Amino acid sequence: MLTRENRSMDQMIEHTYLSIRGLKLHIAHVGKGETATLLFVHGFPEVWYSWRHQMVAAAAAGFRAIAPDFPGYGLSEPPADLAQASWQGLMNDLLAIMDSLSISKVFLVAKDFGVKPAYDLALCHPDRVCGVVSLGVPPLVESLSFSGLPEGFYIYRWREPGRAEADFGRFDTRRIMRTIYILFSKSEIPVAKQGQEIMDLADESTPMPQWFTDEDLSAYANLYEKSGFMTAIQIPYRTKAAKAVCAKPRFEMPMFVIMGQKDYILKFPALKEYMSSEKLKEIAPDYEITYIPEGSHFVQEQFPDLVNQLMIGFVNKHV
Template identity: 30%
Template structure:
């Protein structure tokens, strides 16, 4: 993929920009880069769209502000607006996976004047909880939820950066549909679950002898090179702003996403097993009243855009064609 650096009004960003036509902005999650959208970029460009996929703030070749508090959702949504501005695009459909989905929902809520629709992969829109998120997440004497494990700067970095390639191999495999069935009570190790205070995040995760079909050694090389150069600090800083986001979002409480929306998830997505997630998904239409019926893709896990690229690309294209035609 052809990459270039773009100087925006917020940060310098490394961007893949392919095709001509209505813009579709693709926001990756953790631990990914713009490379996560390699299949969609090609498909969207061939279908007559302009596919724009940045390395998000703190990732890959994009700028990495030092201060932790510069990774709030307000900063990252600001980056997306600034990127559209410098590329000369007034409107776009915004698509996101994992943290990118959270950014996509927030962008649709904050700036409906700039986005025509939102496609969220893996993470549904959620209402603002009554207390800061870190007060809700479970912890015990022996373990804590991964989001709490990520809070203290330097702790998770020390583990994840010890062997970057092994870290990515374990995380990408363990959260994929190839790691095994994801059912209530399933004992398959979950990278987005509880973390032992003694063993850390990676120890219980399987280390596959062979990579799944959707992730080649060359693909893993690209990710490993990006995270070897950039480290994991930028991506972890998104988690360190969960409570700050909660405070800032008080001003947006009660605002619905009124844009057309689509939620896509893999049937075996580890995130779907988080306690209370089924109730959250059922409540989505009250927060995004123009959302379509969810698309749940059989056999896929958390990296659904990479695991089932043809299905995801087709869904995004159909959604974008319909959405832009209604303008």
């Protein structure tokens, strides 16, 4: 089953579905470059659409670009039992997609929670990964601690069974996506006060980020209207943090982090400490980072041309 997305004359992203580990997963793809394949891995509140600018740029540079929707996200079928969803399962989905498309090696491009399965794939199957570009999260072999953050911290709130469901349930999908993009594009960590919910931190009078268009909002709202938020709430917020799935905690390939200087994640106490530690250098000896001034958590949508330039430069350097 193959359709086409026609958002402009110069953008032709194709869409297909693959049977992956018993589920029907949606795959967006463009380009037929033989020199390299870029596998894009989304986080929350994102889907394949989050990578639209990077996919087209990769294809124009002569590469093949592939962006799946994880199970239960976007146009992909949800897992039958959400309680059984796991980080290792997401890594296995990526590997199965590569096998299904007969792709031997890829450059991984990941952000938000998507870095976890991407990093696991790089650690467990280094022979399948040429390099990793990550947005906002440096190379990790285990989950970071959230200690020191207040009770109203959004992850603490959304981990509670039923709380996010009740919070989101007060609004339509468009309002939910609008609020999330407003909150998570700021430089401060979303934290609710006592008696307040996360969705209360912005209202209809709060302006959207200038780079986030009404067309973008409609695209996300339409996709989440189809999928709902059940999987998005479970993964990553309620999926148990697993121990490293591979015994060898060292990245053997080049790693490149693109970080927005105003990404709220930089306010995580454990992350700031980790990024200046010797441990990071030990697990990722070929690691570099670039900061984008004014860049937010959604830096690839906010400054697509700059991110594209950095990403393609990295791939060309290591292809």
